[in-house]
Amino acid sequence: MHNHKIxxxxxxxxxxxxTLSGELGISKILAQLLINRGLKTPExxxxxxxxxxxxxxxxxxxxxMQKAVSRIKTAIRNRQRVMVFGDYDVDGITSLxxxxxxxxxxxxxxxxxxxxxxxxxYGLNKDILRLVRxxxxxxxxxxxxxxxxxxxxxxxVKHNIDVIVTDHHEPSVSCLSSATAIINPKLKDSGYxxxxxxxxxxxxKLCQALTGEILAEDLDLVxxxxxxxxxxxxxxxxxxVKEGLSRFSGTKRTGIKALLxxxxxxxxxxxxxxxxYILGPRINASGRMDTADTAFDLLMSNxxxxxDELAExxxxxxxxxxxxxxxxxxxxxxxxEKEVNFKEHKIIVIAKEGWHQGVLGIVASKIAERFYRxxxxxxxxxxxxxxxxxxxxxxxxxxxxxxxxxxxxAFGGHSHAVGLVIDKNNIEDFKSKxxxxxxxxxxxxxxxxxxxxxxELGLADLNVDVISGFGxxxxxxxxxxxxxxxxxxxxxxxxxxxxxxETLKFWVSDGEVTYPAIGFGMGxxxxxxxxxxxxxxxxxPHIDDWQGEPEVILExxxxxxx
Numbered sequence: 001m002h003n004h005k006i007x008x009x010x011x012x013x014x015x016x017x018x019t020l021s022g023e024l025g026i027s028k029i030l031a032q033l034l035i036n037r038g039l040k041t042p043e044x045x046x047x048x049x050x051x052x053x054x055x056x057x058x059x060x061x062x063x064x065m066q067k068a069v070s071r072i073k074t075a076i077r078n079r080q081r082v083m084v085f086g087d088y089d090v091d092g093i094t095s096l097x098x099x100x101x102x103x104x105x106x107x108x109x110x111x112x113x114x115x116x117x118x119x120x121x122y123g124l125n126k127d128i129l130r131l132v133r134x135x136x137x138x139x140x141x142x143x144x145x146x147x148x149x150x151x152x153x154x155x156x157v158k159h160n161i162d163v164i165v166t167d168h169h170e171p172s173v174s175c176l177s178s179a180t181a182i183i184n185p186k187l188k189d190s191g192y193x194x195x196x197x198x199x200x201x202x203x204x205k206l207c208q209a210l211t212g213e214i215l216a217e218d219l220d221l222v223x224x225x226x227x228x229x230x231x232x233x234x235x236x237x238x239x240x241v242k243e244g245l246s247r248f249s250g251t252k253r254t255g256i257k258a259l260l261x262x263x264x265x266x267x268x269x270x271x272x273x274x275x276x277y278i279l280g281p282r283i284n285a286s287g288r289m290d291t292a293d294t295a296f297d298l299l300m301s302n303x304x305x306x307x308d309e310l311a312e313x314x315x316x317x318x319x320x321x322x323x324x325x326x327x328x329x330x331x332x333x334x335x336x337e338k339e340v341n342f343k344e345h346k347i348i349v350i351a352k353e354g355w356h357q358g359v360l361g362i363v364a365s366k367i368a369e370r371f372y373r374x375x376x377x378x379x380x381x382x383x384x385x386x387x388x389x390x391x392x393x394x395x396x397x398x399x400x401x402x403x404x405x406x407x408x409x410a411f412g413g414h415s416h417a418v419g420l421v422i423d424k425n426n427i428e429d430f431k432s433k434x435x436x437x438x439x440x441x442x443x444x445x446x447x448x449x450x451x452x453x454x455x456e457l458g459l460a461d462l463n464v465d466v467i468s469g470f471g472x473x474x475x476x477x478x479x480x481x482x483x484x485x486x487x488x489x490x491x492x493x494x495x496x497x498x499x500x501x502e503t504l505k506f507w508v509s510d511g512e513v514t515y516p517a518i519g520f521g522m523g524x525x526x527x528x529x530x531x532x533x534x535x536x537x538x539x540x541p542h543i544d545d546w547q548g549e550p551e552v553i554l555e556x557x558x559x560x561x562x
Contacts, residue, residue, distance in 0.1 A: 004448065004449070005448060005449045005450070005451055005558070006445065006448050006449070006450045006451070007451050007453055007486065007538070008450055008451065008452050008453060009453040009455070009456055009486060010035075010036055010453075010454075012032060012455070013032070013035050016031075016035055016040065017031035017032045017035060018031075019031075019042070020034060020035070020039075020042060020045055023042040024042060024045060024046060024049070026469060026472075027466050027469055029455065029457070029461065029462075029466055030466075030469050030470060030472070030473075031045075032454070032455055033454055033455075033470070033473060033483050034048065034049075034473075036454050036455075037234075037473075037480060048238070049472050049473075051238050051239045051242055051243075052239070052243070053214055053216060053239065053243060055236070055239050056208075056214065056236060056239055056240075057192070057193060057194060057205075057236055059205040059206065059208045059209040060209060061191050061192050061193065062183050062185075062190055062191055062192050062205065063189065063190065063191035064181035064182055064183055064190075065181070065183060065205070065206070065209050067180055067181040068164045068180065068181035068183060068206060068209070069206075069209050069210055071139065071162055071164060071180045071181065072103070072106075072108070072139070072141075072164070072210060075108060075138065075139050076106065076107050076108055078138075079109070080109075080137075080138040080139055081108075081109045081110070081111065081135070081136050081137045081138060081139075082103060082108050082109065082110050082111075082137055082138075082139045082140075082141060083110075083111050083112070083113060083131075083132055083135050083137035083139070083140050083141070084096050084099045084100055084103070084110060084111075084112045084113070084140075084141045084142075084143060085112075085113050085114075085115075085124065085128075085140060085141070085142050085143065085145070085146075086099075086112070086113075086114055086142070086143035086144055086145065086199075086292075087114075087122060087123070087143070087144040087145050087199065087292075088114050088115065088116075088117050088122075088286075088287030088288075088291070088292035089144075089228070089229070089284055089287060089292075090224060090225050090228035090229065090280050090283045090284050090295075091144050091198050091199040091200050091225040091226075091228060091229040092114070092143055092144040092145070092199060092225075092287075092292070093114075093225070093283060093286075093287070093292050093295050093296050093299065094200045094221045094222065094224050094225035094228075094283075094299065095143035095144050095166070095199050095200040095202075095203040095225060096112050096114070096143050096203075096296060097221055097296060097299040097300055098200060098203050098204060098207060098218055098221050098222065099141060099143055099166075099203050099206070099207065100112055100300070101218070101300075102207040102210060102211065102215075102218075103141075103210075105211075106210060106211065111135045111137060112296065113131060113135070114287070114291060114292040114293060114296065116291055117287055117288065117292075117357060117358050118357050118358065118386075121386065121410075121419075121421065122145065122412060122419055123145040123146065123148075123149055123412065124142065124145065124146060124149040124152040124153070125152070126152070128140075128152050128155070128156065129152075129155050129156055129159060129161070132156065132161055133159075133161075137161070138160070138161060138162070139161070139162050139163075139164070140156060140161060140162070140163045140164070141163075141164045141166065141206075142163070142164070142165045142166060142167060143166055143167075143199060143200075143203050144166075144167060144168070144169075144198075144199025144200070144202075144203075145167055145169070145199075146163070146165035146166075146167050146179070146182075147165060147167040147169050147170075147171050147177075147182065147184050147186075147187075148169070148171055148412060149165075149177075150177050150178075153165075153177050153178055153179050154177075154178050157178040157179075162179075162180045163178075163179040163180060164179065164180055164181045164183070164206075165177070165179050165181065165182040165183065165184065166183045166184070166199070166202045166203050166206055167182070167183070167184045167199060167202065168184060168185060168186060168196075168197055168198060168199050168201070168202050168231075169184070169186065169199075169412060169413065169414065170186055170398055170413075170414060170415075171184075171186065171187060183202055183205065183206060184202065185197050185202065194235050194236045194237075196231050196232045196234070196235070196237060196479075197226075197231065197236065197237065198225050198226040198229040198231045198237070199225065199229065200221065200222050200224075200225030200226060200229075201222060201225075201226055201231075201236070201237065201240060204218065204222045204240070216243065216247070217247070217252070219240060219243045219244035219247055220244050220247045220248055220251050220253065220256060221244075221253075221299065222240050222244055223240055223241045223243075223244025223245055223275070224244070224275060224279065224280070224283070226240055226241055226244075227241060227272050227275040227276055227280065227475075227477055228275060228276065228279075228280035228283070228284070230276075230417075230477070230478045231478060231479075232478050232479025232480070233272065233475055233476070233477040233478060233479050233480045234479045234480060237479075238475070238480065241272060241475045241477070242474070242475055245270055245271065245272065245275075245475055248260075248270040249269070249270070253299065254301050254302050254303065254304055254307045255297075255298040255299045255300065255301040255307045255310065255311070256299070257307070258298065258301075258304070258307035258308050258310070258311035259279060259282065259283075259298065259311050259314070260279075261308075261311065262308075262311040262312060262314070262315045263278050263279060263282060263315070265278055265279075271474065271475065271476075272474070272475040272476055272477045273476070276477065281318060281321075282314050282315065282317075282318045283295045283298075283299075283314070285314060285317035285318040285320070285321045286298075286313075286314055286317055287358070288317070288321050288356075288358030288359055289317040289320050289321055289358060290317065294310055294313055294314060294317070295314060297310055298310040298311060298314060321358070321359055324356050324358075324359055325359045325362055325363055328355050328356065328359060328360070328363050328377075329363050329366060329367070331352060331355075332350055332352075332363060332367060332377060333367075335350045335352065336348060336350060336367070336371070342371075342373070344435070345373070345435055346373060346374075346435055346438040346439060346442050346447065347373060347374045347375070347376065347400075347431075347434050347435050347438045348367060348368075348371065348373045348374070348375040348376070349375075349376045349378070349427075349430070349431040349434065349435075350376075350377060350378070351377070351378035351379070351380050351385065351387070351427050352378075352379070352380060353379075353380040353381070354379070354380075355377065355378075355379035355380075356379070357379045357386045357388075360377045360378075360379060360386075360387065360388035361388040361389075361390065361417065361419075363377055364376065364377045364388050364389055364390040365390040367390075368390045368391065368392060372392055372447055372448065372449045373392065373447065374389065374390070374391040374392055374395050374397055374400075374438065375389060375390055376388070376389035376418075376420070376434075377389075378420075378422065378427060380424055380427075384409055384421050384422065384423060384424075385421070385422050385423070385424050385427065386419070386420070386421055386422075387419070387420045387421075387422060388417075388418070388419050388420075389401075389413075389417070389418040389419075389420070390416060390417055391415065391416040391417070391418075392416075392446070392447075393446075393450055394442070394446040395438065395441065395442055395446065396415045397413070397414075397415060397416060397417070397418050398411075398412075398413050398414055398415055398418050399415070400434055400437045400438065400441075401413075401418055401420060401434075403433075403434075403437050404430055404433045404434050404437065407422065407426040407429050407430040407433060408420050408421065408422050408426075408430065409421040409422060409423060451484070451538055451557070451558060452481070452484065453484050453485065453486045453538065454483050454484050454485060455485055455486070456485070456486045456487070456488070457485055457486075457487060458487060458510045458512065459487055459490070459508070459509070459510040459512070459513050459514075459515055459554075460510060460512035460513045462485075462515075462541050462552060463552065464543055464550050464551070464552060467541045467542065467543055467552060468543060468550075470483050470541075482540045483540060483541070484538060484539070484540055484557060485538070485539060485540070485541065486536065486537070486538050487510060487536065487537050487539070488536045489510070489534050489536070489562075490508040490509065490510055490534060490535050490536065490537055491508065491509050491510075491511070491534055491535075492506060492507070492508060492529060492530070492532070492535065493506075493507040493508060493509045493514050494506050494507035495530075496526045496529050496530060498523040498526055499523075501520070501521070502520075502521050502522065502523030502524065503518060503519070503520050503521070503522070503523065504518070504519040504522040504523050504525060504526060504529070504556075505517070505518050505519075506529065508535070508537065508554070515552050515553065515554055516544075516551075516552075516553050516554070517537065517539065517553070517554040517555075517556050518553060518554070518555060518556065519555075519556035519559065520555075522556065522559065525559060525561075528561055529559065529561065532561035532562055533562050534562045535559055535560060535561050535562060536559075536560040536562070537554065537556055537558075537559060537560075538556070538557045538558040538559075538560075539554040539555055539556045539557055540554075540555045540557065541553070541554055541555070542554075542555055
């Protein structure tokens with residue numbers, strides 16, 4: 001199995017880890033984990049470990065922030081209606097909920113609009129002037145979109161409707177926009193020091209600027225969108241998420257309480273894992289299966305019976321989403337088996353009629369992970385076809401689309417997640433072109449999965465106290481993953497058991513200590529594990545205190561049998 005994966009294990013810095021360990025009063029293993037995350041001084045490490053609200057940046061660092069605030073205050077004075085327009089994912093939904101709440105509190109008449117994922121697609125569309133006029137708004141504020149909507153914004157401004165853009169997407173064109181203000185940390189001249197805010201993070205900075213307050217009570221919403229959008233949980237995002245997660249247990253939002261109840265985690269301590277894999281997918285399911293309004297109404301709800309009904313509706317959407325997703329994954333896998341030549345195709349591009357556009361991104365992500373190739377899935381329709389793509393570590397998919405723009409009607413996104421619109425007749429040419437682009441940019445080793453290991457150590461180096469110390473690194477997520485270790489030449493010390501959902505459980509020893517290990521979805525390895533002479537493990541260690549007495553358990557990420 002080693003031949004098909006690259007294990008990246010950083011060199012140990014014993015001198016620096018000794019310094020950090022001594023100055024901060026932490027274990028040398030934790031000190032090395034901090035070094036691996038780019039923290040090379042006691043001051044930087046201490047700031048990382050002890051983030052707080054004082055570390056939030058000044059919203060007026062955005063060069064256009066004062067323009068945005070001034071225009072909104074003009075709307076208050078002149079009693080103008082404001083329309084907030086967002087994306088249909090968790091980031092966009094939380095952005096709009098935050099913006100509407102704040103704007104209403106400061107005295108504005110606010111209406112909101114979410115485009116329909118399938119009928120309208122992402123961002124401002126050709127009907128935006130009609131939509132704004134019908135709702136009687138004189139100011140449009142975007143959330144999680146709008147940076148590249150130059151033509152649509154120009155049309156609005158020509159008809160005396162001002163636009164403020166809050167967004168975090170990469171600009172696909174020169175941003176010579178006629179918008180009153182563009183607040184986007186990814187613009188070269190944004191003025192903002194941290195470029196990786198989520199869309200809801202950008203909306204939050206506008207709300208801070210408008211109120212002159214930190215708005216700590218809103219960080220539960222902000223951290224929901226931040227985690228779900230998979231932006232790096234470092235620097236300002238780390239502050240937002242750490243502070244936001246701590247507020248879930250005492251949240252006053254009726255809708256979030258109902259969502260925690262229906263998803264079965266009401267009594268749990270909410271971590272970034274729960275947001276990523278339980279709450280986020282449910283909120284997203286609303287916009288994937290129907291409209292984002294259901295999830296928005298849930299987050300805005302102040303009435304328990306209404307919130308309970310909306311949470312149940314979202315639960316139903318999520319079950320529907322899972323069923324459709326599994327069907328498309330099976331169909332896509334069959335097409336790949338028949339049509340994709342992995343020697344020729346460094347990028348998987350497949351298309352089929354009738355695929356539900358709402359789940360293409362999820363399925364593309366699973367295929368990219370399985371085959372370790374950038375993957376684009378396209379749903380063929382009578383008119384224009386829509387697609388969604390996900391990438392791998394060393395390939396900037398958005399930049400690749402820029403080189404293929406002649407074949408696309410529209411596109412947008414990030415380095416690792418994109419959406420596109422394409423004419424059916426251009427799909428084959430697009431597939432050829434993007435694979436030519438990839439041929440120049442992707443090396444063979446880029447197509448081998450990389451596992452980023454924190455340290456190689458013996459099991460005896462770990463114990464309950466050491467592992468408990470890792471908790472200060474939370475919240476884990478993109479840019480700050482759970483600690484991952486590698487131990488060689490272990491011996492199997494029990495008959496492996498296959499539990500529910502193909503979960504493999506067994507005991508291993510390094511000759512000094514013996515610990516239980518659990519591998520989710522690894523049941524098929526049972527027989528090979530029994531026959532192996534020894535094994536190497538990649539794992540994340542946890543404390544299992546389910547039966548009262550805390551003990552070490554290894555959550556296996558990979559097994560190399562010998």
